[in-house]
Amino acid sequence: MxxxxxxxxxxxxxxxxxxxxxxxxxxxxxxxxxxxxxxxxxxxxxxxxxxxxxxxxxxxxxxxxxxxxxxxxxxxxxxxxxxxxxxxxxxxxxxxxxxxxxxxxxxxxxxxxxxxxxxxxxxxxxxxxxxxxxxxxxxxxxxxxxxxxxxxxxxxxxxxxxxxxxxxxxxxxxxxxxxxxxxxxxxxxxxxxxxxxxxxxxxxxxxxxxxxxxxxxVSTESFPVLSDGIEELRRVFKIPGQSITIGYISSVVEYEGIDTLIRAFYDLKERTFEEVRLVVVGDGPHLPVIKALNAQLGNGGVVFTGRVPHEEILRYYGLIDIFVVPRRPSPVCDLVTPLKPFEAFSTGRAVVMSDVGALKEIAQDSGAAALFTAGDKDSLSDVLLGLIENEDQRAVLRRAGAEWVRAERTxxxxxxxxxxxxxxxxxxxxxxxx
The missing domain is CATH 3.40.50.2000 (Glycogen Phosphorylase B;)
Structure with missing residues (x-):
C-alpha cells in the first residue's frame, strides 16, 4: 500500500x-x-x-x-x-x-x-x-x-x-x-x-x-422556463401538435421503473379521449428490455430517442407536458435523489414522481409534484389521467416548480x-x- x-x-x-x-x-x-x-x-x-x-x-x-x-x-x-x-x-x-x-x-x-x-x-x-x-x-x-x-x-x-x-x-x-x-x-x-x-x-x-x-x-440559466413545444422535434418524432406528451429523461436502468411508466401509458390510452404520446429520452443497459416490453404491450405512441447530448437536452424538455420520475420501490430509490426532476421543474414541466422516500422529500419540499404509489401502474395511470383532464392543475404545478427551484435549488x-x-x-x- x-x-x-x-x-x-x-x-x-x-x-x-x-x-x-x-x-x-x-x-x-x-x-x-x-x-x-x-x-x-x-x-x-x-x-x-x-x-x-x-x-x-x-x-x-x-x-x-x-x-x-x-x-x-x-x-x-x-x-x-x-x-x-x-x-x-x-x-x-x-x-x-x-x-x-x-x-x-x-x-x-x-x-x-x-x-x-x-x-x-x-x-x-x-x-x-x-x-x-x-x-x-x-x-x-x-x-x-x-x-x-x-x-x-x-x-x-x-x-x-x-x-x-x-x-x-x-x-x-x-x-x-x-x-x-x-x-x-x-x-x-x-x-x-x-x-x-x-x-x-x-x-x-x-x-x-x-x-x-x-x-x-439546477442552473436556471441553462434551463429556463419553456412556454412552447419544440415543433422541429415533434415533426422528427411524428408527435401530433395537439397531443399531450408524457416524458422521461434519464438513464435507462432497472430501478428507474420505466416499465411501470410504459404499462401505465398503455392503460392511460384506453381511458382518455385525448391524443397522448410517451417520449423516453436516454440510454442504458435496460433499454432492450424496455423496448421488448413496449412491443409486447402495443408498440404504439412511444418514442425512444436514445442518448441525447447534454447541450441538447433543453429542447427535449420542450417536447414534454408531464415529466415522470417513475422510480421503483427499492432501498436505493428510497435513499438517493436524482438530478433530472430539478431540470424539469426549472423548465416549467408538470412533474409526477413515485412516492419512494427520496422523491417524496422533494415533493414535500417543493409542493410542486404529484405522487403515485411506486411500482403501481394503476396509481400512475390515475395520476396522469387526472392531470390530462385538468389543465389548470398542470399549470399550478408548472408555476410552483419553476418558482421553487429558483428560490431554493440553484x-x-x-x-x-x-x-x-x-x-x-x-x-x-x-x-x-x-
Missing amino acids: TKLRPNEGKLDPLSGRVLHIVGKAFPKTESGYTLRTHYTARALQDVGFEVSVVSQVGENPERDQLRSETLENVTYYTLVGSSRSNRSYHDWLDENIEQVREVVVRARPALLHAHSDFFNAITAQAVGNHFGIPVIYESRGFWEESWLSRISERYGIEDWTEIERQWGLPDAYTLRRAREIEARRRSAHVITLAHVMKGHIAQFGYPSSHISIVPNA WASNAKRYSAVYSSFGVLPITSML
Missing part, C-alpha cells in the same frame, strides 16, 4: 483553494455525477474560491502524462494509467494516491473535498494526512444499494430478508458498505444530498452534527452551503481576504 506517512509532506497551502477528488469528470464523462461536480465548481468559483478537480487514474488511459486543462475557469487534472478493472486494487490505489499527491503539490489546496465512492475518500485521506490538510467526504449515493438492486432484478429477488437470515447478504454488498462507513468515519465532515440520506448515514454511527445537506440543484445557493462548511475549517473565499 501507499508509502505516504502522516504529516511528513511539505506544503504551503493557499487558503481559498479547494481540490475536488472524483471518480469521473466532465467533459470526458457526461452524467448527473459529473455535471453536479462541474456546476458546483463553477458556483464556488463565483463566490471567490479557487477550485480544481482531479479524477481517478484510468479515466483517460490514452494520456501519457499528468496534465491539466481549464473549462469555464475550473481546472481539471487528468492522471496517467489504466483503470482499476485491469489490475490489482492495491497497485491501482497506490498509483492513484501518488498521482493525487503530485496534483496537491501543484495546486496547493487548503482543503480536500472527496466525492463518492470510497476509493476517492481513501485517496484524499492518505494525501490529506500526509500534508496535514483536512478532508471532507461527499456521499452522493449508496452504490452498494444500487448494486443490490441490479442483482435483485437479475435474479428476481423481491425480498432479501430470508436470504440474509440463512446466508447473510452478499460479500460484494457488505464489504462495499463497510468501506463507505469507514470512509465517512475517517472524514472531518460529511456532505450528502437529502435528509433521508443524512438519516441513513447517521444510523451507522456518524454524528448528525457533522453531516451537512447540499441538495441537487447551484449559487448551494455554494453558500459549501462555503459554510469550508469556513468551519478556516478555508475562506480568496476575495474575502483581499
